[in-house]
Amino acid sequence: MRLLTHNMLSSNIKGVANGFPLRIEVEKVVEKKVDLNADFLRNIFPKIEWKAFAEAARTLGYAELPEDADSSFLDSDDFLDKFHHALLELHLEEGALICPETGRRFPVNKGIPNMLLHEDEV
Amino acid sequence: MSSRPEVQAPPEIFYNDVEARKYTSSSRIMEIQAKLSERALELLALPDDGVPRLLLDIGCGSGLSGETLSENGHQWFGLDISQSMLDVALEREVEGDLLLSDMGQGLGLRPGVMDGAISISAVQWLCNADRTSHDPRLRLKAFFGSLYRCLARGARAVFQLYPENLAQRELILSFAMRAGFAGGMVVDFPHSTKRRKEYLVLTCGPPSISTSVPKGKGEDGESCSEDESSDDEAEQTVCISDRHRPRKKQKLTKKGKGREWILRKKEQKRRRGDEVPLDTKYTARKRKPRF
Numbered sequence: 357m358r359l360l361t362h363n364m365l366s367s368n369i370k371g372v373a374n375g376f377p378l379r380i381e382v383e384k385v386v387e388k389k390v391d392l393n394a395d396f397l398r399n400i401f402p403k404i405e406w407k408a409f410a411e412a413a414r415t416l417g418y419a420e421l422p423e424d425a426d427s428s429f430l431d432s433d434d435f436l437d438k439f440h441h442a443l444l445e446l447h448l449e450e451g452a453l454i455c456p457e458t459g460r461r462f463p464v465n466k467g468i469p470n471m472l473l474h475e476d477e478v
Numbered sequence: 479m480s481s482r483p484e485v486q487a488p489p490e491i492f493y494n495d496v497e498a499r500k501y502t503s504s505s506r507i508m509e510i511q512a513k514l515s516e517r518a519l520e521l522l523a524l525p526d527d528g529v530p531r532l533l534l535d536i537g538c539g540s541g542l543s544g545e546t547l548s549e550n551g552h553q554w555f556g557l558d559i560s561q562s563m564l565d566v567a568l569e570r571e572v573e574g575d576l577l578l579s580d581m582g583q584g585l586g587l588r589p590g591v592m593d594g595a596i597s598i599s600a601v602q603w604l605c606n607a608d609r610t611s612h613d614p615r616l617r618l619k620a621f622f623g624s625l626y627r628c629l630a631r632g633a634r635a636v637f638q639l640y641p642e643n644l645a646q647r648e649l650i651l652s653f654a655m656r657a658g659f660a661g662g663m664v665v666d667f668p669h670s671t672k673r674r675k676e677y678l679v680l681t682c683g684p685p686s687i688s689t690s691v692p693k694g695k696g697e698d699g700e701s702c703s704e705d706e707s708s709d710d711e712a713e714q715t716v717c718i719s720d721r722h723r724p725r726k727k728q729k730l731t732k733k734g735k736g737r738e739w740i741l742r743k744k745e746q747k748r749r750r751g752d753e754v755p756l757d758t759k760y761t762a763r764k765r766k767p768r769f
Contacts, residue, residue, distance in 0.1 A: 360532075361555045361575040368586035368624065376588055390573075396530040396553060403532070403591045444553075468564055471557070471579040471586060475611045478583050478620075 357448045357467050359416070360400070363409050365469070367455035367462075369477045375455055377408035378462070380415045383450040386467075392440045398430050400443070413442040482642065488608035493539070493560035502540040502566050511598060514675065515543035518596045518636040519550060521664060521679050521692060531593035534628070536581055536637075537600025539563040541572035547596075548573040557581065582617030587628035595625060595635040601678070602639045605646050618650065622657035629682040635659070637678040647676075654680055666695040737762040 367375030410421045420438050422429070429435045453462040453469055460477070463470050483492050493501070501507055524531055530551045535544050538556025540563050547554045555575035558564055564576050579586070582604050604621060605614050625635060641647035651663065659680035667673040679691055740762040747754045755761075 357575050357577075360553065361577070364532075364555075364587050364591050364628075365577075366586050366588050368584050375586065393530055393551075395528065399529050400532060400553075405588070466565075466568055468568070468576045468578050471577050472559070473580070473583050475609075478611075 357464060357469055358444055359409060359412050359446055359448075360443050362412055362448070362453070363404050363443075365453070365471075367457070367460065369455060369458055369460060369473060372455065372457045375457060377405065377412065377456065378453040379456060380412055380448060381452040381454060381461075382415060382417075382448065384448075385416050386447045386449045387445050388447060390444050392436065394436055397436055397439055397443070401427060401430060401439075404443075409442070413446065416446050416448065418442055418446060482640075484603055484606055484642070488606070489603050490559045490561070493563050495562045495565075498540060498560065498562040498566045501563070502542065502570070508542055511542040512546055514598050514638045515546035515596065517666070517675070517695075518543070518598060518638055518677065519546060521636045521677055522594045522596065522634050523692070524552075524594060532591070534585075534587075534592045534595040535574065536585075536595060536597035536625075537603070538567065538574070538576065539600075541567035541570055541574070541576070543596065543598045544572050544574045545570075557585070581621050582612070584620040584624035585628055587624070589627045590630050592629050592633060594633050595629065597635075597637040597639075599638055599640060601637045601650060602641055602646065605642070605649060614649070615653070618653040619656070622654050622659065626657045626659060626682060631683045633682050634661075635678075635680045635682070637680075639676055639678060641676065650678065654678065658682075662691045664691055664694045668694065669696070 362378065362380065365376075365378055367378060369375065406425050410423060410425075413419070413421050418441070421442055422435075425435070447467055448464055449467050451464045453464060454460070455462070483489075486492055522533075528551075530553055533547055533552050533554040535541075535547065535554050535556035538544050538558050539560070541556065544554050544556050544567075553574070555577065556567075556572075557577040557579040558567075559578070559580045561578060564578060567576055581600070601621075604617050606612075607614055629635060639650070641650065647663070654661070659682060661678070661680040664677045664679050666675045666677070673696075677694075741757060744754050744757065744761075
């Protein structure tokens with residue numbers, strides 16, 4: 357699972373008011389190279405919750421991202437490279453996602469988070 | 479027993495390892511899926527500026543539909559309830575991310591982030607109650623409600639689906655409308671039983687010109703053979719219009735039969751002894767339109 361997906365996911369357990377961001381428990385991280393597309397990065401940037409994103413990248417062991425970012429950063433190639441790497445190339449292969457409110461654990465196996473809820477959580 | 483998979487077992491059980499592999503190794507299914515997703519993407523009507531969008535694939539299965547999205551340069555992630563299908567997707571090394579999730583439990587996504595959503599042959603599964611705790615109405619409500627929230631304003635969602643009957647179609651449509659979507663069904667090839675494909679095209683946000691539903695293919699009696707994809711499907715569907723022999727070409731032109739023809743006919747009648755008006759300069763002249 358990439359951080360792009362992590363940044364969009366939130367916990368939808370019944371009664372949880374703010375299920376974002378899911379905490380990450382890391383067991384294994386892999387990197388897969390993909391081509392950089394600046395248009396996509398510019399398009400997706402306003403939708404990213406930067407704080408949660410930078411935090412998640414740090415959890416995966418990538419601390420190059422600035423604490424805060426605004427759209428003026430997008431002109432810098434260096435920033436785009438880092439943004440791209442953290443967003444699309446880092447994969448959480450094994451580990452878990454944890455709901456910030458209830459502490460419910462969603463295990464991640466082979467890069468696929470299991471977001472299935474139990475019957476009493478719907 | 480019906481051939482519909484929906485009535486045989488719940489999706490996570492029906493699509494077991496064997497069925498998932500069968501599904502993905504059949505070149506026929508792959509081709510159909512690719513075509514359906516191609517059309518769904520077309521109906522999504524994303525702006526044609528070459529910028530990759532973030533799309534959601536609901537019921538992505540083994541990633542056949544996601545592949546079409548990747549080919550068109552978009553980023554996507556998909557969710558499915560069948561672990562076996564997702565395992566096959568992993569083997570095929572699809573580009574998007576995968577989630578094991580049940581759409582009937584609602585989508586756990588942040589509001590307003592997706593640029594569009596597609597779903598190929600999946601939403602009709604929601605109409606089944608596979609467990610005692612399942613209520614199709616609640617599941618449809620949760621699904622469409624959460625989908626509406628996670629789509630950006632003006633974004634579209636396109637679902638290709640196989641409703642079992644009229645009631646099912648109405649049920650799905652009514653819950654989509656209740657969630658706040660505008661839009662409706664687009665039916666491709668409504669005259670053909672096998673090629674008929676139904677798409678639910680929904681737009682997020684208040685009704686406007688952009689929310690009008692596009693037209694289906696082959697709607698106005700356009701014969702099947704005119705379509706470019708007819709070669710491979712010709713064996714599947716019999717084209718009725720081709721069975722008629724071609725009509726005799728009528729020689730009638732706009733100008734009528736001409737002066738010579740009329741003079742010849744009059745001559746014939748005179749020889750037979752009929753009473754025939756005289757030949758004048760007015761013979762075979764066209765009447766003025768105001769007459």
